[in-house]
Amino acid sequence: QQQVKQSPQSLIVQKGGISIINCAYENTAFDYFPWYQQFPGKGPALLIAIRPDVSEKKEGRFTISFNKSAKQFSLHIMDSQPGDSATYFCAARGEYGNKLVFGAGTILRVKS
Amino acid sequence: DTEVTQTPKHLVMGMTNKKSLKCEQHMGHRAMYWYKQKAKKPPELMFVYSYEKLSINESVPSRFSPECPNSSLLNLHLHALQPEDSALYLCASSQEIGTGRLSYNSPLHFGNGTRLTVT
Secondary structure (H helix, E strand, O other): OOOEEEEOOEEEEEOOOOEEEEEEEOOOOOOOEEEEEEOOOOOOEEEEEEOOOOOEEEEOOEEEEEEOOOOEEEEEEOOOOHHHOEEEEEEEEOOOOOOEEEOOOEEEEEEO | OOOEEEEOOEEEEOOOOEEEEEEEEOOOOOEEEEEEEOOOOOOEEEEEEEOOEEEEEOOOOOOEEEEEEEOOEEEEEEEOOOHHHOEEEEEEEEOOOOOOOOEOOEOOEEOOOEEEEEO
């Protein structure tokens, strides 16, 4: 129940295309869902986050869609650029306030 | 650049050595964390300090010893590590607002990590 399942494991997208990464969870107590972006040799950086009372959050080219009834949320990267090539982790706040449950990660490569 | 600073960036140590990883933040955050990340895996929580007190220990072996000297500093003391402990060690911090829960208004901020190799 503490898991967040992330797919796909890896993704190749053409420049200008849309990248879509999906996450699903079981624990209905989860109530905070951030996405982190990590470049090689760097720590994860907060990209965008959403609360479950909101169905969509958009920041620039990045959009989170949230489906509370299906217990799923996804990250859409519009007009994907080579600079977006990174590993993306979805996460959810677990039973303990200071603990995030991370998905397994998606390695995104945007081809120019 | 991240506002959570970790030193050193790289560390190679033998199994009999004692070393320390250091982390500093000046964002006024009162919660600080140590995570371990293996290649191509998500970060795994090790320890959480809240107001300089250890609040979460994820059953980490005693060869890892955390210390929080003050609200801006976090150390991880290493002793008698094994080669399988080689990983990226990430420090993170967050504000403690209200209930102290990570939230939309109190997100987790990571440093760039220390790449540790145990030989």
